[in-house]
Amino acid sequence: MTDQQTLPPAEPTAPGAAPAPPTVIVDDLHVTYRVHGAGGGKVDRGGGATAALARILTRRRATGARTVHAVRGVGFTAHRGEAIGLIGSNGSGKSTLLRAIAGLLPPASGHVYTAGRPSLLGVNAALMNDLTGERNVILGCLAMGMTPEQVREKYDGILEFSGINDKGDFGSLPMRTYSSGMSARLRFAIAAARSHDVLMVDEALATGDAAFRKRSEARIRELREKAGTVFLVSHSNKSIRDTCDRVLWLERGELVMDGPTDEVVTAYQEFNDKEK
Numbered sequence: 001m002t003d004q005q006t007l008p009p010a011e012p013t014a015p016g017a018a019p020a021p022p023t024v025i026v027d028d029l030h031v032t033y034r035v036h037g038a039g040g041g042k043v044d045r046g047g048g049a050t051a052a053l054a055r056i057l058t059r060r061r062a063t064g065a066r067t068v069h070a071v072r073g074v075g076f077t078a079h080r081g082e083a084i085g086l087i088g089s090n091g092s093g094k095s096t097l098l099r100a101i102a103g104l105l106p107p108a109s110g111h112v113y114t115a116g117r118p119s120l121l122g123v124n125a126a127l128m129n130d131l132t133g134e135r136n137v138i139l140g141c142l143a144m145g146m147t148p149e150q151v152r153e154k155y156d157g158i159l160e161f162s163g164i165n166d167k168g169d170f171g172s173l174p175m176r177t178y179s180s181g182m183s184a185r186l187r188f189a190i191a192a193a194r195s196h197d198v199l200m201v202d203e204a205l206a207t208g209d210a211a212f213r214k215r216s217e218a219r220i221r222e223l224r225e226k227a228g229t230v231f232l233v234s235h236s237n238k239s240i241r242d243t244c245d246r247v248l249w250l251e252r253g254e255l256v257m258d259g260p261t262d263e264v265v266t267a268y269q270e271f272n273d274k275e276k
């Protein structure tokens with residue numbers, strides 16, 4: 001039995017029918033990172049700066065290893081047709097949780113069960129930086145399992161959706177010449193050209209401009225209506241409110257709240273106001 005286990009394919013549900021079948025089940029999940037050369041043992045909070053400064057001045061390298069416990073006992077079930085937002089402070093474990101659901105990080109303990117193969121669309125999702133945007137469209141589509149015929153059909157639409165040619169012929173330039181917003185748009189446009197059982201979007205919307213954000217939010221709604229499940233990590237409460245019907249709030253790797261968007265985002269905002 002593997003850590004990443006597959007649920008049987010779920011049938012779409014008719015309106016008024018029983019609750020939609022699950023697409024992702026996360027059961028008491030813990031994820032840890034092992035950081036080498038981190039000084040080892042406990043975090044030295046008191047003399048931390050002094051110790052680090054002394055290390056730099058004497059050019060001593062940090063030795064030993066430290067374990068970062070990034071996700072701590074998270075559990076939830078996602079269903080078909082849901083768009084689920086992930087919110088929480090910096091370093092609260094949102095990206096780690098998505099990476100574990102995508103099967104890119106092994107659980108330290110607990111289980112992740114998924115229907116189909118989840119697709120993680122991150123700002124750092126790998127396309128080839130030395131290839132042109134146009135070539136990356138083809139590469140990305142083939143990598144998602146499209147046939148050459150399907151790629152031909154979708155090609156123009158993807159470039160148009162990404163908007164990379166709006167201000168000149170950027171499609172024929174290598175991706176390394178793109179701004180971070182432009183590459184995020186292209187990645188989103190490629191991933192959104194196909195429907196996914198489980199699509200996970202990590203902050204891609206934050207880097208796009210307002211017009212692109214509107215287009216991509218509409219596309220997320222469409223993908224969700226096609227009976228998939230969409231996860232969206234974002235620091236924009238507005239994007240979360242406009243796109244998601246359910247929200248998971250993480251802090252320090254723990255699930256603080258799981259519920260309807262308005263309830264959870266309002267509680268999160270109150271928490272942030274208190275912290276200020």
Ligand SMILES: Nc1ncnc2c1ncn2[C@@H]1O[C@H](COP(=O)(O)OP(=O)(O)OP(=O)(O)O)[C@@H](O)[C@H]1O
Pocket residue numbers: 033034035068069070088089090091092093094095096097
């Ligand atoms: N590759 C890594 N190696 C070691 N620790 C990591 C690694 N990636 C993340 N972490 C740690 O895991 C914890 C959770 O990080 P994660 O990136 O999942 O948070 P996040 O909620 O997505 O943050 P942000 O909102 O800033 O993007 C943090 O303490 C972070 O320092």
